[in-house]
Amino acid sequence: MSEKGVAQFWRKIKAIYTIQGDHCTTCDTYYFPPRVVCPKCRRKGQLEKYTFKGLGEIHTFAIVRQAPDTFKRQIPYIVAQVELDEGARLTAQIVNCDIEDVHIGMRVRSCFRRITQYGESGIIVYGYKFEPTMRVTGHE
């Protein structure tokens, strides 16, 4: 999709800059992307904002080799479903990792990156990507 306007990205900044989702205190489920209603508890649900630790492992992945213009300069790139340690799963690019090395079960941590840019003078979207954890940073 092409650029939709500033507000569409601006209103999600907390979520995509800090991986802020929700925790339902009724059923103890963590949600990312954020929800307005707990889909399990509905009216009985109690959602509280929750910032994820940003650690998890790769549930599945693909190496993207054909992409629309907004991602063309990044190909080939790894995109994956990351299962966060709290239980929610999200879709993100994996960086700082050779495409030969990525595998299901790989431990990853979030990092802050430029996601894409809509043309020469368009919006630049920043947010989360993930990279392999490293011993030196204490993230295993």
Add this chain to the structure above:
Amino acid sequence: MGKRVAIIGVGMSKFGELWDKSLAEISLEAGMYAIFDAQVKGKDIDGLIIGNMSAGRFTGQEHLGAQAVDWGGLGDLPAYSVEAACASGGAAVRQAYMAIQSGEHEVMLVLGTEKMSDVNQSMAMDTISVASDWEWEGMFGATFPALYAFMARRHMMEYGTTEEQLSMVTVKNHKNAAHNPWAQFQKPVPLEIVMNSGLLADPIRVLHSSPISDGAAGLVMCSAERAKEFSDTPVYIESSKQASDTLALHDRADICTMSAVVSSSRNALKEAGLAIKDIDVFELHDSFTISEIILTEDIGIVKKGEGGKAVEEGLTEIDGKFPVNASGGLKARGHPIGATGVAQIVELALQLRGDAEKRQVDGVEKAMSVNIGGTGATSIVHVLGR
């Protein structure tokens, strides 16, 4: 239960890259063929439903219902547009089924249409990805093929499904499409060509993916009691069921199963009073070959994890025990998104009538279509009978 519903006419435009024709022209073509086939007159029709995913993005035109009535010279006929991503066509069929069952409409023209080649490939890829959860999948770089690659890779790990099996679905469907005059690709393709075709999103290759297509399909549907007024060869909708699942693939506990397909197909069989072994021919939504494999499992042709083996062993060939996609499927017939669900029903009606020529399956009494939207967030199942 309301009235029984019949399909009395079918029509198709050619599927492919139809540079010389507009969206309205291909819709009109399919509708006119369906009307001629049904031997109804314009004045017999009391409503029109058109399934389409994204004409607004692909061509710049919305309000397709009114446009179809206008181009067809159908006067002030009420017209409805229906959208459910790749299941828009199936949704149109189901809406007509319910409208006729209720008695509100008696004879309806049902169209499915999409014109994808009027935009460049980048725009087409962008538009296709709005069928997924764009804000949380597409925006982060997960193209539509990448989402199916997610399923494929997981399926390979959990069940040992191979790239060769993913490729055999292509070989089978191209072989079938060679006998389908409307198909986009009417040529067989050897396994090694499929296995060496370019990668879209590993492990999914170009020839594991349905193409970008233009095309339209049409049906005339009416109540069973009026069917014989018009047609000697009506076929009947035994059941029509629909189910939903999470919009985003990452919200599903198990991405190797489409639970909306499991429930809608079970419910459809139950209402028709049939078991899976009673179905003689299937049209399953193979937007990517992994989805045909997953669907053969989810509707119960084989157990979970054995879909790859099923195609390898020839179970789903035209002369196999459970023929799948005798038409060539989305892979080879083409996948003009909104047209697909209607085209599936066209194929099954022809199979039931014995009119499928060289791709005819022997002795078809019952048939099933599965049309899914996005990565399985919508599933629409129809069971047809003679």
